[in-house]
Amino acid sequence: MSYLIGIDVGGTKTEVAIIEVSDGHREGGHAFEYQGKPLYAKFLVRERMHTQRRAGYDSAIRRMIDLCKQLLQQRDLNPEKISGIGIGLPGPVDPGSKSMVTGNSGIFKGHSVHQDLADALQYKGPIACGNDANCFTLAESLAGAGYEHRKGAKDYIALGVILGTGVGGGLFINDHIFEGRRGGASEWGHMPFVSEGHPCYCGNLGCVEQYLSGPALEASFAMRMYSQIPNRPKAQEIFDLAEAQDPVALAVVKRYKRYLAKFCATLSQIYDPDIIILGGGVSLQNELYDGIQNLIEPYLFMKNDPPQIVHHKLGDSSGVLGAAFMAMKPGL
Ligand SMILES: [Zn+2]
Structure with missing residues (x-):
């Protein structure tokens, strides 16, 4: 069993979730297949908040960090237990720098959201950043409409x-x-x-x-x-x-x-x-x-x-x- 954190940053709302991934069936979980292995993803906890982009980047990232800490605490988990953190941003993300290149929610543009989050959580595991349309496609292809079809x-x-x-x-x-x-x-x-x-x-x-x-x-x-x-x-x-x-x-x-x-x-x-x-x-x-x-x-x-x-x-x-x-x- 492993745990992942997913963060979906939108222009208006930001959602953070801790997801348990296991190879045994989980009631209420989403079945998916990865690298030929049948797996289940189950939401342990998820919460939404306003992105408050008018307050600027420093405030938005601080609130995102606080929400991650709060959810980890709620589930009695510490960052070492997390196998991966993924952040979806509202615009194209450069695969090298992992920074958002352009997009409507300008406050995130050019910032190292992943680095700021990893530093604040003292997290040393894999951390990914990608654009939200890619996140939609990945989730739906693996565990959504694509699952049965595949x-x-x-x-x-x-x-x-x-x-x-x-x-x-x-x-x-x-x-x-x-x-x-x-x-x-x-x-x-x-x-x-x-x-x-x-x-x-x-x-x-x-x-x-x-x-x-x-x-x-x-x-x-x-x-x-x-x-x-x-x-x-x-x-x-x-x-x-x-x-x-x-x-x-x-x-x-x-x-x-x-x-x-x-x-x-x-x-x-x-x-x-x-x-x-x-x-x-x-x-x-x-x-x-x-x-x-x-x-x-x-x-x-x-x-x-x-x-x-x-x-x-x-x-x-x-x-x-x-x-x-x-x-x-x-x-x-
Ligand atoms: Zn055009």
């Missing part, structure tokens, strides 16, 4: 695609996440997608994020209603309107699904994955999955046995679980 397959490729405020993702190959040379792999949100399309805040035209993020879907609806609506409906409301046969919402959702299918087919052409796991706010809409397998077919070069496009399974748990899994080493 069924002992040796070579296994899963993609995580986050359809949220932005569009991000991760690539899982045979038990690990492919991060790229600078930690920039799977930044799909800014892949050129529509020729001469909508302008993006990154300075380019037609990025994926301008078509598949929640705000993009909302903008697409609002644009078609001009001034006929006082408030701009949220993504969830647009799906509700479509279900109620509102013609504009139906057209907007239809187009969104075609874009999603085209995007999944593009990813499929590059990676030929076993499965594509959708996450983020927009992925909660069941309507997205209805007929999606048929929609991707016309865009596929190889039409036989296409990848399955599925809903995530772990919900809110994927952030901390994936962060903790990042610190896992073979032989755990």
